[in-house]
Amino acid sequence: MAAGDEHAASEVLRGVARHLNCLNEDNKATRRRALELIRRDTLDRALSSGVQQEVFSALLQPLLRCLSDPMEKCRETSIAMITEFLRSVPRPEEALPYLMPCLAQRFGEKEVLEPAEELRLSAVEMLVLLVEVCGKNLAPFLSEMIRVLQRSILDPFPDVKRESCRCAVEFAKSVPEHFHLQAESLVNPLMLTVSHQHSRVRVSVIEATGAVIQHGSGKNMDDVLSHLAQRLFDDSPQVRKAVTAVVGDWLLHMRDRYSYFHRLIPLLLSSINDEIPEIRLLAADLWRQVGSQWEKENEDDIKDKMDFLLTPPPHYPPGVERPGLGCRELVVRNLGRLVPAVSHDVTDWLVPTRIRTSQLLSVLLLHAEDHSTQHLQPLLATIYRACSESERDVVRNCLAAAKLLGTFVPPAVFLKLLLEHVTTPSSCSQPWTPLMVLAAVLGGCSGPLLKPHLQQIASTLVQPDVCQEYQQVVYLERLSSCVEMLLHQCESDCGSISLQLLQVLVTVQSLSTDSQLSEKALETVQLLCKVQGLDSVIELYRQHMDQLLDWLSSSVSTWSSFSPQRLQLQVVVVQSGPVIGEFLSQLMPLLCSCLQPNRDPEMRMSIFTMFAKLLLDANNTLDSRGRFCDESEQFLCDVLLPNLVWRAGRTAAAVRTAVLSCVLALLHGQAITPGQLLSLEEKLSPRVLSALDEDSQMSRLFACRSLSAILRLIGTSLHQEALNKIYPELLKRLDDSSEEVRGEALQALDLWLSSLTKDYDLELCSPHLQLLFQQLLLHLDDPDSSVQDRVLDVLKKGSSVHPVLLRREVEAVRDKHRSPVYCDLLLQSFSSPPTS
Known part of the structure; x- marks a missing residue:
């Protein structure tokens, strides 16, 4: 130090000597004034760096004592002065032996913690300055620095936390060869602060953690990774x-x-x-x-x-670096x-x-x-x-x-595991999960690699335990997705497994309760046609119908109402359209087997309902090749009539209703010739007539309509004995509780009268006609005018059959009716010329 600087420093210190003595006064105003005067005479003067160094060395301990002053302003001024001295003196490290222990005691101990958060912030900022100006010289004071940082990182004031983290980062970089000795002491405070509500604090803590671990021993890596993972x-x-x-x-x-x-x-x-x-x-x-x-x-x-x-592997995902x-x-x-x-x-x-x-x-x-x-x-x-x-x-x-x-x-590897899980999904929490994963894995594999394994995949998917075991919509969606993915990946190569894929899609449609899924499965069927170059779904069914019917027939003896096969049959026969008419030789034995009266009634009912729909459009389904007439007679005798035999129970009644719908559809769809019907009339009519007494309104309605169809087709060919068995049962239906049934019965009676030809012996059968006319005349006085109008039309038809008998019966009851109007209208029709 130059002599001039020494002399100048002595002069400054003599000038502030009295102020230094005032720092020990009890009056706080005096102490504050003394600090301000010391500042004025030192820091505020343009002193050389050498003088400043000497003055700072002399003033340091009094200023450090002021850090514990009861007055906040004194403590604030003291921290500010020390900070300014550190920034301006050439050898700030000379202050460390006094400064660091004092800071550690004042700001690193719980018992004497500085109450003012602004001063705690200033103190940490001073520490950051110390790291900047002292660098490696801080190594001997590692413990003191760590003690302060441990406390300040946990400080309630967010700005103190952030500045402390900054200080930790700079300190770790300044003394890396020593920092690792106590770095782990900062890990716990940092992890306690890493989830602070202020994002800027969290950022600072993470950056400090990075420095602490980077320059530490590495032993605490496990303590911080879970916290960083959460961030x-x-x-x-x-x-x-x-x-x-x-x-x-x-x-x-x-x-x-x-x-x-x-x-x-x-x-x-x-x-x-x-x-x-x-x-x-x-x-x-x-x-x-x-x-x-x-x-x-x-x-x-x-x-x-x-x-x-x-070299990238083949079929690397496109668009991925x-x-x-x-x-x-x-x-x-x-x-x-x-x-x-x-x-x-x-x-x-x-x-x-x-x-x-x-x-x-x-x-x-x-x-x-x-x-x-x-x-x-x-x-x-x-x-x-x-x-x-x-x-x-x-x-x-x-x-x-x-x-x-x-x-x-490789497909051979993943299929070995995947297909095993598909067939035994019990190892997964959800049965459809393996199918979902299989579809995704297939989507990543190329068609040429999959080609040798197509048969293995298709054989697995078509197994009953896979495609029929579960009926949840989500399972069926995943099953359908596997088929769709195979078609997209392998396209025309799927022709070799076309049958199995169609069987899977038929099963999906049959078990699905979701209309969107059924539509999606049908779209996949159309995709199966497209990849094979087929024009339509009908062509696809024509290609496989033989195998499909064999597939269904193999288990027909075990079908019940819970069997998926009955639903599969419905999908096949409905979607195949006219193709089903080409395979009657396989279809009819299958139907005869599952529709025997001793089989499950609910199953029979559903199949009869389906069959009725086919019969109504027989020309485009069962009779598309004009061959159903060869089968219809036997089907009527062996299947329909036995199922019309009365059996107790509501389910049995529902089955008879379904059978009657088939009989009616058979007659309306012209799937049976009049000649065949005439030969079967003696067997058919009694069953239909007995159905007129069913409890089910629908059954009675179907029976009336069936009789009308029979009379329309072969009425004029029936013997009078056969005809005379029909009208009494129809007359009973005129008192039916259903207006619709009454109307159908009147329609049938009208056709019955139209069926009477010249071969009908009027004299011999006059009692039958008399009974018919008498019963109809009773209903001519019905409270319902619409019924009266329809009965009048039927009686007018009867006037052309036996006018004398009818006139006599009308005149006999005219005066007994509530109103003679309808009787008079009927009598007038006798004198009117017949209408053509």
Whole structure:
């Protein structure tokens, strides 16, 4: 120190000597005034750096004593003066032996903590300044610095927390060779603060954690990783960006990073799917740097792989940039440790964790490529569990991962496991999960690679335990998706398994209770036609109808109301349209077998209802080739009539109603010739007539209509004895509770009268006509005028059959009617000329 500077310093110190004495006064105003005067005579004067250094050394201890002054203003002034001296003196490190212990006592102990948060902030800012100006000279005071930071990081004031984190970062960089000795002491305070409500505080804590771990011993990595992983779900993009930067820095620069690759890689790769583009780009850039650095560090180890691994595998996902060799190798070498962790987190109770983990799975598989084969079983188990939940994003991400498995894993390998799970889904929480995953994996595999395995896949899907065991809509959707995916991937090659695929789609339609799913399955049937170059679905059924009917017939002896085969039969016969008429020789024995009276009644009822619909459009279905007439007589005798025999019970009555609908459809659809009907009349009429007494209104209605159809077809050919058995039963229906049945009975009676030819012996059968006329005349006085009008029309028809008898009967009852109007109208018709 120059003599002049020494003299100047002495002069300054003599000038402030009295003020220094005043710092011990009890009066707080006096102490505050003394500090202000000391400042005026030292810092506010333009002193040389040498003088300032000497003055600071003399004033330091009095100023440090003021840090404990009861008056806040004195403490504030003292901190401000010390800070200014530190910034201006040439050798601030000379103050450390006095300054650091004092700061540690004042700001690092709970018992004497500074109450004013602004002063605590100023103190931490002074610490940051100390790190900047003293650097390595702070090494001997490591304990004091750590003690202050432990306390200040937990400070209630957010700004103090942030400045403390900044101080920790700078201190760690300044004394790295010493910092590691006590770095772990800061981990707990940092982790207690990492979830602070202020995002800027969380960012600062994450950055400080990065420095503490980077320059520490590495023993506390496990203590911080779980907290940082949670911050990847932070609402603040800046927090997520900070985590990404810190993890990337560890992967690049941490001394023991190789030991933690399996823990750090998932964190960095998770950010590659962040919703913020800036974070995604940062993560991708850091990951590329990590991969490139690893390549350089392990160049000798991977030299033999360089050429092979630089060539993308065939059928690589389009539009996806292939990761670098180092990145891929890092994932491959750590995949055994990563898969269990992913498997655990993908079922985490927090939805964001499950979503982020499912995204990570796809990234890992994209890096692992064909190396995922050796981990296929645990990977599939992970995907099964994830796809069994209701969170759509998780399911979508895991299916994308499954598609990558299909791209990189040989079909022979993944099919061995997948098809086993499809046939025995009990190992999964949901039975449709293996089908869902199978469809996704097939979507990632190329058609040429799948071609040799098509028969194996189709044979599995068509197994009854697979396609008929479950009737949930979601299961059937997944089953249909597998077929659709095969068609998209293999197209015309699917011709070899066309029958099995059609059987699966028929089953889906038959079991589905959802109209949209049925429509989707039908669209897939049309796609099956398209890939084979067929013009229509009808052509497809023509190609396979023989095998389809054999397929159904093989189990017909075991059908019941719960059997899916009866529903499959309905889909086949309805969708095949005119084709079914070409295979009657196989269809009719099948129907005769399952419609015997001793078979399940509910099953018979549903099949009879279906058959009635076919008969109504017989020309475009059963009789499309004009061959059904050869089968109809036997079907009527062997199937329909036996099922019309009365049996007790509501179900049996419902079956008879369905059979009557078939009889009516058979007659209306002209699927039976008049000659055949005439030969069967003696067997058919009694069954239909007995149905007129059924409790079911629909059965009585069908019976009346059937009699009308019989009379219309062969009425004029019937013997009078057969005719005379019909009208009495119809007359009973005129008192029916249903107006519709009464109307159909009158229609049938009108046809009955039209059926009387010249061969009908009027004299011999006059009692029958008399009874008919008498009963009709009773209803001519019906309260319902519409019934009276219809009865009048029927009686007018009767006037042409036996006018004398009818006139006599009308005159006999005219005066007994409530109103003679209708009788008079009828009598007038006798004198009117007949209408043509």
